[in-house]
Amino acid sequence: MRPEKHNSRPEISPPESTTQLPSAPTHANVDAIERMERGSELGWRAQLAVPLAALVALAIHLLFSKRAPAVETHSYTLLFYEIVGVSIVLSIAQRFWMPLRSWMRHMCPILTAAILLLGLWDIVTFGFQLLPMPYFPGPAAVLRSLINDRVLLLDSTWHSLALLLSGYTVGVLVGLISGICIGWSTPIRYWGMPLLKVVGPIPATAWIPLAMVVSPSAVVSAAGLIALAVWFPVTMLTASGISNTRASYLDVARTLGAGRAYLVFRVAIPAAIPNIFIGLFMGLGASFLTLVVAESVGVKSGLGWYVSWAQGWAEYGKVYAALIIMAAFFSTLMTLLFKLRDHVLVWQKGVIKW
Amino acid sequence: MVGVIDMEASSLRIREVSKSFPAPDDPLTRRLTLSNISLSLAAGELVSLIGPSGCGKSTLLRLIAGLDSPDSGELLVGSEPITSPNAERGLVFQDPNLFPWLTVRRNIQAGLVARGVLREKRDEVDQFMRLVGLEVFANAYPHHLSGGMAQRAALARALINHPKVLLLDEPLGALDAFTRMRMQDEVLRLWQAHRTTMLLVTHDIDEAIYMSDRIMIMSPRPGKIEQTISVGLDRPRQRTSEDFLRLRGDILELLHLAGESSVENKN
Numbered sequence: 064m065r066p067e068k069h070n071s072r073p074e075i076s077p078p079e080s081t082t083q084l085p086s087a088p089t090h091a092n093v094d095a096i097e098r099m100e101r102g103s104e105l106g107w108r109a110q111l112a113v114p115l116a117a118l119v120a121l122a123i124h125l126l127f128s129k130r131a132p133a134v135e136t137h138s139y140t141l142l143f144y145e146i147v148g149v150s151i152v153l154s155i156a157q158r159f160w161m162p163l164r165s166w167m168r169h170m171c172p173i174l175t176a177a178i179l180l181l182g183l184w185d186i187v188t189f190g191f192q193l194l195p196m197p198y199f200p201g202p203a204a205v206l207r208s209l210i211n212d213r214v215l216l217l218d219s220t221w222h223s224l225a226l227l228l229s230g231y232t233v234g235v236l237v238g239l240i241s242g243i244c245i246g247w248s249t250p251i252r253y254w255g256m257p258l259l260k261v262v263g264p265i266p267a268t269a270w271i272p273l274a275m276v277v278s279p280s281a282v283v284s285a286a287g288l289i290a291l292a293v294w295f296p297v298t299m300l301t302a303s304g305i306s307n308t309r310a311s312y313l314d315v316a317r318t319l320g321a322g323r324a325y326l327v328f329r330v331a332i333p334a335a336i337p338n339i340f341i342g343l344f345m346g347l348g349a350s351f352l353t354l355v356v357a358e359s360v361g362v363k364s365g366l367g368w369y370v371s372w373a374q375g376w377a378e379y380g381k382v383y384a385a386l387i388i389m390a391a392f393f394s395t396l397m398t399l400l401f402k403l404r405d406h407v408l409v410w411q412k413g414v415i416k417w
Numbered sequence: 418m419v420g421v422i423d424m425e426a427s428s429l430r431i432r433e434v435s436k437s438f439p440a441p442d443d444p445l446t447r448r449l450t451l452s453n454i455s456l457s458l459a460a461g462e463l464v465s466l467i468g469p470s471g472c473g474k475s476t477l478l479r480l481i482a483g484l485d486s487p488d489s490g491e492l493l494v495g496s497e498p499i500t501s502p503n504a505e506r507g508l509v510f511q512d513p514n515l516f517p518w519l520t521v522r523r524n525i526q527a528g529l530v531a532r533g534v535l536r537e538k539r540d541e542v543d544q545f546m547r548l549v550g551l552e553v554f555a556n557a558y559p560h561h562l563s564g565g566m567a568q569r570a571a572l573a574r575a576l577i578n579h580p581k582v583l584l585l586d587e588p589l590g591a592l593d594a595f596t597r598m599r600m601q602d603e604v605l606r607l608w609q610a611h612r613t614t615m616l617l618v619t620h621d622i623d624e625a626i627y628m629s630d631r632i633m634i635m636s637p638r639p640g641k642i643e644q645t646i647s648v649g650l651d652r653p654r655q656r657t658s659e660d661f662l663r664l665r666g667d668i669l670e671l672l673h674l675a676g677e678s679s680v681e682n683k684n
Contacts, residue, residue: 315510321531410558
């Protein structure tokens with residue numbers, strides 16, 4: 064069998080879209096395929112695809128770049144030389160290191176496609192200028208903004224991270240507590256559920272006018288809004304997970320001599336963990352949205368602020384640079400949450416497919 | 418291995434217990450599920466309840482476990498009335514209901530953790546895992562177990578509390594015929610080792626004859642005990658012996674009669 068056959072295998076990284084519920088391919092299948100492939104060699108096509116794509120994209124750029132000053136395109140061309148160089152090094156290294164080989168085999172199609180897409184973007188914007196300027200700069204200009212403004216971007220990322228994590232943590236903690244109480248106790252559900260159903264669906268960003276009046280500082284109110292945005296899905300999903308605990312688990316635990324603490328913390332909560340994680344994912348998505356909105360209207364730092372600031376100066380290269388950072392930043396957080404889930408829900412492996 | 422059991426204290430007595438539930442089609446009326454049930458189990462006795470579905474066998478078991486309370490009547494273990502669920506009365510369902518988030522070992526020791534006595538009785542966990550032959554699977558999660566193994570783990574989990582009474586609600590009903598017969602011997606072995614009073618609900622007449630000291634036949638709507646049969650066969654029993662088969666024939670006939678008589682009562 065030729066290894067290239069597997070190039071059509073779907074991407075296994077988690078979905079980045081925040082509205083989507085978590086799902087991933089069956090680990091068993093991927094494992095089996097990888098075990099099968101491990102012995103075989105990496106074909107020359109897989110080895111050459113990425114550097115070739117880089118050379119094509121580079122050629123496209125050089126073809127058009129006679130019009131542009133050299134300093135603007137310098138780092139972009141350098142990027143492709145680097146890609147070619149790294150590909151050659153990896154091609155040699157993979158002969159001696161098996162995990163790298165299967166990683167390369169897996170990543171080769173998607174990386175090739177990504178690089179070719181850069182080339183296409185270059186043709187449409189920088190090349191023929193089919194899209195209106197300055198709203199659609201070419202990849203070279205975006206890369207230049209990314210590199211030139213790296214200090215401010217890094218600082219903005221740091222501020223966003225601090226704000227996001229403080230709001231998310233508070234929202235999750237409060238959401239877990241309220242969700243467990245609403246899910247477990249009938250009187251609390253009676254009083255709490257209507258409140259949750261009425262207040263919860265209001266988008267956290269709709270509270271911005273009120274939050275600005277009430278709170279002493281923009282940062283505190285932004286953290287509060289993020290917490291609110293996270294609180295609702297976490298509470299909802301936790302409460303439903305707790306109240307849907309299989310009655311027979313609780314019955315068995317009672318006949319084993321369990322008291323209320325055991326029933327709540329050792330039966331209901333573990334049984335609700337899969338649901339709770341769905342709430343955590345939804346909350347994370349909501350927190351990204353709230354973060355960016357809060358930063359672009361009130362808070363004077365962070366990636367959301369950076370985007371609207373750069374837009375104000377019509378520096379769209381910087382806007383896209385910030386979007387790229389955001390994509391990397393948010394998807395990293397999502398991936399970390401997926402890793403945490405896989406670790407906590409190891410007992411589900413083989414029971415439920417996400 | 419087994420603590421000394423006060424034989425009197427682990428007898429089970431049920432006097433004129435009735436239980437009704439709201440009718441599913443009309444919530445304003447209540448339907449009588451159990452009507453004036455009286456029975457008693459001597460300490461260390463193994464008694465089976467058989468009868469068609471819907472005759473209230475599981476309801477009766479839930480009452481004894483303390484998970485529900487009766488409308489009227491009295492339930493006693495020894496001289497203690499049953500008011501709430503308690504580690505004294507273990508319950509094993511048809512579905513093993515192992516906690517899927519715990520390993521086999523942690524499932525088996527759940528009762529010790531729940532009662533806060535794990536530290537003193539930690540060595541019993543290994544004993545019970547050996548007793549049901551699951552040492553190798555100590556760190557496996559329940560979904561890796563076969564039906565028979567899962568049910569053995571559930572039995573060990575119930576027995577580790579040394580209950581005075583063990584209630585078995587069709588515990589072998591979901592197993593294939595071969596596994597079921599092996600598990601019947603397994604349950605008998607555990608019963609003989611612990612001399613626990615056992616009440617076994619089953620659909621399987623052979624299982625009832627093979628295992629129990631006495632068999633109670635229930636009839637439905639409302640659930641009541643129609644007949645009690647003493648199984649006088651020597652243990653270990655032969656599933657193919659003449660006495661066994663004769664008793665089987667008698668019970669089949671009785672069940673048929675029990676069906677007719679309940680129709681008469683209704684009219």
